[in-house]
Amino acid sequence: xxxxxxxxxxxxxxxxxxxxxxxxxxxxxxxxxxxxxxxxxxxxxxxxxxxxxxxxxxxxxxxxxxxxxxxxxxxxxxxxxxxxxxxxxxxxxxxxxxxxxxxxxxxxxxxxxxxxxxxxxxxxxxxxxxxxxxxxxxxxxxxxxxxxxxxxxxxxxxxxxxxxxxxxxxxxxxxxxxxxxxxxxxxxxxxxxxxxxxxxxxxxxxxxxxxxxxxxxxxxxxxxxxxxxxxxxxxxxxxxxxxxxxxxxxxxxxxxxxxxxxxxxxxxxxxxxxxxxxxxxxxxxxxxxxxxxxxxxxxxxxxxxxxxxxxxxxxxxxxxxxxxxxxxxxxxxxxxxxxxxxxxxxxxxxxxxxxxxxxxxxxxxxxxxxxxxxxxxxxxxxxxxxxxxxxxxxxxxxxxxxxxxxxxxxxxxxxxxxx
Amino acid sequence: xxxxxxxxxxxxxxxxxxxxxxxxxxxxxxxxxxxxxxxxxxxxxxxxxxxxxxxxxxxxxxxxxxxxxxxxxxxxxxxxxxxxxxxxxxxxxxxxxxxxxxxxxxxxxxxxxxxxxxxxxxxxxxxxxxxxxxxxxxxxxxxxxxxxxxxxxxxxxx
Numbered sequence: 001x002x003x004x005x006x007x008x009x010x011x012x013x014x015x016x017x018x019x020x021x022x023x024x025x026x027x028x029x030x031x032x033x034x035x036x037x038x039x040x041x042x043x044x045x046x047x048x049x050x051x052x053x054x055x056x057x058x059x060x061x062x063x064x065x066x067x068x069x070x071x072x073x074x075x076x077x078x079x080x081x082x083x084x085x086x087x088x089x090x091x092x093x094x095x096x097x098x099x100x101x102x103x104x105x106x107x108x109x110x111x112x113x114x115x116x117x118x119x120x121x122x123x124x125x126x127x128x129x130x131x132x133x134x135x136x137x138x139x140x141x142x143x144x145x146x147x148x149x150x151x152x153x154x155x156x157x158x159x160x161x162x163x164x165x166x167x168x169x170x171x172x173x174x175x176x177x178x179x180x181x182x183x184x185x186x187x188x189x190x191x192x193x194x195x196x197x198x199x200x201x202x203x204x205x206x207x208x209x210x211x212x213x214x215x216x217x218x219x220x221x222x223x224x225x226x227x228x229x230x231x232x233x234x235x236x237x238x239x240x241x242x243x244x245x246x247x248x249x250x251x252x253x254x255x256x257x258x259x260x261x262x263x264x265x266x267x268x269x270x271x272x273x274x275x276x277x278x279x280x281x282x283x284x285x286x287x288x289x290x291x292x293x294x295x296x297x298x299x300x301x302x303x304x305x306x307x308x309x310x311x312x313x314x315x316x317x318x319x320x321x322x323x324x325x326x327x328x329x330x331x332x333x334x335x336x337x338x339x340x341x342x343x344x345x346x347x348x349x350x351x352x353x354x355x356x357x358x359x360x361x362x363x364x365x366x367x368x369x370x371x372x373x374x375x376x377x378x379x380x381x382x383x384x385x386x387x388x389x390x391x392x393x394x395x396x397x398x399x400x401x402x403x404x405x406x407x408x409x410x411x412x413x414x415x416x417x418x419x
Numbered sequence: 420x421x422x423x424x425x426x427x428x429x430x431x432x433x434x435x436x437x438x439x440x441x442x443x444x445x446x447x448x449x450x451x452x453x454x455x456x457x458x459x460x461x462x463x464x465x466x467x468x469x470x471x472x473x474x475x476x477x478x479x480x481x482x483x484x485x486x487x488x489x490x491x492x493x494x495x496x497x498x499x500x501x502x503x504x505x506x507x508x509x510x511x512x513x514x515x516x517x518x519x520x521x522x523x524x525x526x527x528x529x530x531x532x533x534x535x536x537x538x539x540x541x542x543x544x545x546x547x548x549x550x551x552x553x554x555x556x557x558x559x560x561x562x563x564x565x566x567x568x569x570x571x572x573x574x575x576x577x
Contacts, residue, residue, distance in 0.1 A: 083544050084541070084542060084544070085542070086503040086504050086505065086541065086542040086546075087503075087504065087505055087542070087546050088542075088544060088546075089544040089545055089546050089547060091544070092544045092545075123544070124450075124485070124486070124487030125487065125499075125540070125543055125544070125553065126544070127556035128556065128557075128558075160437055160438075162446070162447070163446070163447065163450055163487075164446075164485075164487075165446060165484065165485025165486065165487050165488060166485060166486040166487035167484075167485060167486050168541060179446065180443065181442060181443055182440075182441075182442035182443045182444070182445035182446060182481065183442075183481070184480065184481055184484040184485070185484070185485070200439065241546060241547070242547070243505035243508075243546035243547050243549065244504075244505050244508045244509075244546075245508060249546070249547035249548075249549075250547045251547070282504065286503070286504060286542070316546075318504050318505050318508070318546070320508060324508060328507070329504050329507065329508075332502070332503060332504050332507055333504065336503060336541050336542075339541060340541060343484060
């Protein structure tokens with residue numbers, strides 16, 4: 001099993017340009033500038049089968065190919081570093097430890113898409129990461145690896161590091177674009193998709209940090225190398241963020257589709273804490289919902305999880321031991337969706353998430369009645385068709401997954417209620 | 420007296436050069452002014468709308484919308500405690516209660532001496548080190564009650 005994304009991550013100086021260059025940083029980008037046309041790069045990425053790691057799992061090559069160029073209008077590239085998915089902490093790791101990998105990936109993507117201005121949108125809370133990235137950008141520009149007339153090839157690339165306002169919704173592509181234009185971050189109605197009319201109405205491609213970080217390796221090592229890692233439908237390694245009741249929480253680089261969820265928890269994260277067994281697992285971040293311990297033998301790839309109504313999301317695994325209070329964790333997620341509901345006029349998102357949080361809290365406190373539970377079911381139904389973005393739908397399916405798999409946890413709290 | 424001084428005005432104009440229009444520079448400028456003043460006072464926003472030639476209420480709405488921007492005064496040390504699933508599993512809720520007790524404030528409030536403001540956060544992307552907190556911009560990991568005692572003493576001393 002070959003590690004590439006995290007191979008040198010623990011080198012203390014990897015964020016320094018000199019060390020990064022010693023380990024091959026920007027070689028992929030210079031290779032593109034010297035011997036590939038932009039079209040060649042797009043073809044290479046499409047042939048590699050790379051799929052977006054931000055949770056959507058679309059083919060990166062197809063996304064790039066969907067860019068609709070408009071005469072006299074520039075195209076933009078945007079790297080989404082608004083990592084806010086509960087349980088995900090891999091993007092912050094890449095930015096803080098290997099910023100030049102990210103910058104190189106952004107540079108290759110921009111070159112491939114004919115972009116001369118790219119944005120890296122970093123979550124507002126990541127102050128240290130933002131500073132590291134800004135310094136790395138300055139250093140790379142000083143060496144003519146980025147900026148004007150890169151490596152004397154005539155190619156110009158201006159990269160702007162943009163700090164987002166921190167709200168979860170900034171991770172939604174079109175909300176991110178609104179944020180970049182100085183509006184409150186609210187999702188836009190689609191179509192048009194950003195690839196047609198994105199930033200300032202111009203064609204725009206948005207890719208996640210981990211997706212972008214795979215690109216230099218694909219260019220350097222070739223399509224055959226990349227396609228041989230992971231599984232056919234989803235090649236490459238994935239950075240799994242593992243947290244909760246496990247012995248060794250952390251970020252692990254694992255080939256997609258090569259291990260079951262149980263194997264990942266046991267073999268990489270050391271298994272559940274001593275003296276405890278697993279009760280529930282969130283397999284792909286807060287938006288993916290709950291799985292029970294009976295479902296842990298599922299192979300970890302986006303398609304297999306989709307089949308059982310769950311989601312691979314950002315590969316963020318939160319393990320809950322037998323000591324966990326499922327009702328409380330469900331309420332926590334409902335509260336998360338309530339607090340992160342945006343300024344848009346989707347009544348169902350605002351009202352539904354308030355209702356869910358309220359009724360779940362009643363049950364959690366031991367003051368719930370069966371009517372609270374039926375109201376939760378009714379609200380889940382009303383939210384399942386979604387609003388302008390997928391948030392109400394996601395909230396609905398997350399809460400539903402807990403009720404379906406752990407009905408006794410809710411019923412017990414109602415039965416033992418304090419009278 | 421002007422709330423935005425000459426040096427700050429120069430910096431604002433420098434930021435504006437990076438963006439195609441004034442509105443796109445709004446967030447970076449608001450972050451800059453917040454760093455300078457700890458929060459975005461109405462008087463600062465009034466002066467800013469003159470500089471940017473933008474509507475005051477629009478700027479205020481944007482400032483109020485984003486969780487990382489503040490339109491109300493906050494303490495010298497702004498504490499954010501992650502209370503999402505992973506950190507809750509590691510005991511962050513009990514930690515919030517302990518801090519409320521110790522600082523004699525509720526979440527969202529500032530201590531009487533103006534030193535500390537306490538907030539909760541939805542996932543700080545530090546889930547492997549829960550409970551995680553941020554004091555101003557610095558992360559603190561695997562926080563216990565003892566760490567809180569020490570942390571409040573150290574930050575006091577600064």
